[in-house]
Amino acid sequence: MSLSRRHFLTLSAAAAGSVALGRYLWPASSAIEPVARRVSRDGLLDVTFTAARSRLSFGRQSLAGLTYNGRAPGEVLELKPGDTLRLTLDNQLGEDTNLHYHGLHIPPTGRADDVFRHIHPGESYTYEFQIPADHPATLAYYHPHVHGRVAKQVFGGLGGAIVVRGAIDEIPEVRSAREEIVFLKDFGGDFERSPRGPEHLQGRQGDILTVNGRLGERWTLPQNGLLRLRLLNASAARFFQLKIEDHLLYLIGTDGGAIERPVEMETIALAPGERADILVKGDREPGTYRVLDRSPQTGRMGRMHGMGRMHGRGRNNEPTAIATIEYGEPVTPVGIPESLGTIDPLPEPETVHRIDLGHGMAPGGMVFLMNGKAFDGDRVDIRAPLGGVEDWEVANRGMTSHPFHIHTNPFQIVSRDGEAAPFRVWKDTVNINPGEVVRLRMRYDDFPGKTVYHCHVLDHEDAGMMGILEIEDRTRANKQRSSFTHKQT
Ligand SMILES: [Cu+2]
Structure with missing residues (x-):
């Protein structure tokens, strides 16, 4: 475990390189x-x-x-x-x-x-x-x-x-941390204008990078203490890749809540819809440090949450400062907690579903497809038993990244391109780069009914990249069927 964590840090650090000093694109809000x-x-x-x-x-x-x-x-x-x-x-x-x-x-x-x-x-x-x-x-x-x-x-x-x-909030170190919600979102241009032609691959994006709807957010990190950042990428299509000057990030939770032990990282990549819970330690020279984003402009992005390497960068690789962290009054030193909780692995799956993500041209423009089909509200694409455990093997056969999201039940990531996940997580959104195959495992707990799975680059979803999953209570269906048969005879 510690080996893979260290391994990731090295890879991530190498990929991030020495970050050139960015610049403030926007003045800090006055109030x-x-x-x-x-x-x-x-x-x-x-x-x-x-x-x-x-x-x-x-x-x-x-x-x-x-x-x-x-x-x-x-x-x-x-x-x-x-x-x-x-x-x-x-x-x-x-x-x-x-x-x-x-x-x-x-x-x-x-x-x-x-x-x-x-x-x-x-x-x-x-x-x-x-x-x-x-x-x-x-x-x-x-x-x-x-x-x-x-x-x-x-x-x-x-x-x-x-x-x-819940439980993670009660861990003494986490409890001692100053907590900030970091709702990340880009704005810009006419929000109603649909992407045209090849713009569709990237989806609608803006140049105004906001945190909680504002520019120039400032947070206080108590000297010797901890700052807890609750990150959420709420952009329609933009990916974020964040780091904090001179500070490491300690990942403590993902989409589905706490992971088992903190994972040290230099940068964190967030696809649209993804969340991350991180701690930052106030153990550097007191001062002011910037939170920098280097969103990949298009195509491939870094693997999520310690899942591996970072890939080819976009044209504009100048980091943008999206917030500032200022050291506050000293407090009694607090460390990063050792353990956060347990994630039990799911049992072996009964079935494996395969989903190919792709795109094509139609008379109206680009269409985004799953197994060659665009979304149809009258079609059930996958039927699954309530209480069952299944694997989904999702392959990206297209030219751009697709953050794959499933509603209702969280999943565990089993592997990426056949390589086992370095640590256990509960997630509901996982980025899949072109050419990659991600295997995820899910148990259809307690809620029968029709739900959906889709790409979280929302222009891709709107242009077809969504399917319907029906979770069936087969015991109840069987009972109804047998009572029906009984009446007939
Ligand atoms: Cu997509």
């Missing part, structure tokens, strides 16, 4: 308001979001965008396992919308995570569901999910973070 947060009380979080068109400001620039209650991102929702979220969405967008609760293990049906439900213009709809009592602590992500409009609505500004509290 920094705290991130708006709504916390559950007595087991309930009851919120109303009005989705509407708004003007967004970034420094001296102003753009047309989309907001929840006038905010982009929307308020942070904070709950505990067992709590109920009641969320009324009032649609003033002038077109269909809805919500997906990315990373929450909740039913894909009813008033929960049903992305097939459309909320029409002028309508209001109330989602209501319970966070399961055994839900792991994690950072989840709410965003719209009406097929064909997802990229535009997310790029316009719709989305927000959900914090589920």
